[in-house]
Amino acid sequence: MQELLRRFAFDTICKVSLGTDPGFLDASLPESTLADAFEVASAISAKRGAAPVFAVWKAKRALGLGSEGQLRAAVKLIHASVMEIIRTRKTELKKGTQHNDLLSRLIVGGHKDEVIRDMVISFVMAGKDTTSAALTWFFWLLSCHPEAETEVAKEAKQAKGRLDYHALKDMKVLEACLCECMRLYPPVLWDSKHAAYNDTLPDGTRIKKGDRVTYFPYGMGRSEKLWGKNCMQFDYRRWLSESGDVVRESPFKFPVFQAGPRVCLGKEMAFVQMKYVAASVLREFELRREESRKQRPALVPLLTAHMAGGLHMVVEKREEMDSILNAKLST
Numbered sequence: 131m132q133e134l135l136r137r138f139a140f141d142t143i144c145k146v147s148l149g150t151d152p153g154f155l156d157a158s159l160p161e162s163t164l165a166d167a168f169e170v171a172s173a174i175s176a177k178r179g180a181a182p183v184f185a186v187w188k189a190k191r192a193l194g195l196g197s198e199g200q201l202r203a204a205v206k207l208i209h210a211s212v213m214e215i216i217r218t219r220k221t222e223l224k225k226g227t228q229h230n231d232l233l234s235r236l237i238v239g240g241h242k243d244e245v246i247r248d249m250v251i252s253f254v255m256a257g258k259d260t261t262s263a264a265l266t267w268f269f270w271l272l273s274c275h276p277e278a279e280t281e282v283a284k285e286a287k288q289a290k291g292r293l294d295y296h297a298l299k300d301m302k303v304l305e306a307c308l309c310e311c312m313r314l315y316p317p318v319l320w321d322s323k324h325a326a327y328n329d330t331l332p333d334g335t336r337i338k339k340g341d342r343v344t345y346f347p348y349g350m351g352r353s354e355k356l357w358g359k360n361c362m363q364f365d366y367r368r369w370l371s372e373s374g375d376v377v378r379e380s381p382f383k384f385p386v387f388q389a390g391p392r393v394c395l396g397k398e399m400a401f402v403q404m405k406y407v408a409a410s411v412l413r414e415f416e417l418r419r420e421e422s423r424k425q426r427p428a429l430v431p432l433l434t435a436h437m438a439g440g441l442h443m444v445v446e447k448r449e450e451m452d453s454i455l456n457a458k459l460s461t
């Protein structure tokens with residue numbers, strides 16, 4: 131599941147940002163070199179961020195050695211591929227072909243090619259593994275909590291026909307479950323900033339120019355002080371008000387999409403995409419964990435929260451909802 135979700139998210143974000151579908155999800159096509167280059171670049175960048183001594187990777191970068199040489203080659207390939215897409219799109223737009231993607235809007239906005247290239251690459255990087263990480267942990271957690279899974283499936287079944295924007299907006303239980311999953315397994319586990327100048331945090335902590343300051347959504351999501359005694363339990367109901375609406379928590383308590391002026395620009399899109407995938411799958415299929423893999427999976431902190439060994443599920447066509455509910459009531 132993890133691999134399928136990652137491939138799907140990559141195709142989706144390329145379609146939205148670049149207006150092209152690399153077909154990474156289609157196993158019958160040859161491997162996408164662009165997707166591979168993004169993989170290599172993000173894995174090596176994540177290792178840079180986690181390295182205890184920066185001097186080592188900086189020296190390797192200066193000499194173009196090892197992983198730094200690979201990173202340079204991956205970045206070169208990504209830049210060249212995106213520049214090629216920009217050139218082709220410019221020609222198409224000049225001929226009057228209509229395009230709705232981010233790239234075309236930036237071209238029409240008159241930005242320089244290098245600026246456009248870097249902006250669309252940022253979007254691909256930001257959107258390619260985040261929603262898939264959230265969904266991987268979502269499907270796993272729901273398989274551990276069948277009552278929540280039944281509620282989500284019921285809600286998805288009630289939205290008969292097309293899962294359009296409005297139908298997805300109305301899915302409150304699904305949204306609550308996604309928030310609860312991201313509280314326990316935030317796709318971005320931690321996030322660092324470097325101080326541009328000396329500063330003092332609201333609690334009086336002094337920060338010097340150049341200091342690295344990290345906030346830790348994974349730790350905050352499991353903090354008893356913030357979430358109460360049952361902070362380690364999966365309880366999607368904490369996200370539902372008495373009237374059934376989703377509780378809007380402060381981003382400073384739930385900083386999964388960051389807080390302040392530079393919050394995630396793709397949050398709304400991420401929810402639409404995650405709800406669409408979750409509802410489409412769960413209204414048709416039941417997903418169970420493989421018997422041999424029932425223990426808690428290990429989390430690998432790459433740039434996003436990766437599940438070690440992937441997510442292996444047994445997929446079955448869902449029976450009619452009534453018979454599921456009856457079976458659950460009789461046991």
Ligand code: HEM
Nearest residue numbers: 256257260261264317318321386387388392394395396400
């Ligand atoms: C569950 C999914 C997602 C999560 C948890 C998430 C989380 C985050 C976080 C924590 C940041 C702040 C990073 C930083 O500045 O240090 C961020 C920024 C950003 N995200 Fe997301 N993201 C998600 C999905 C997406 C998607 C699908 C897109 C694109 C459509 C996107 C686009 C962006 C962009 C462009 C920024 C940079 C904003 C800025 O610097 O002003 N994100 N996201």
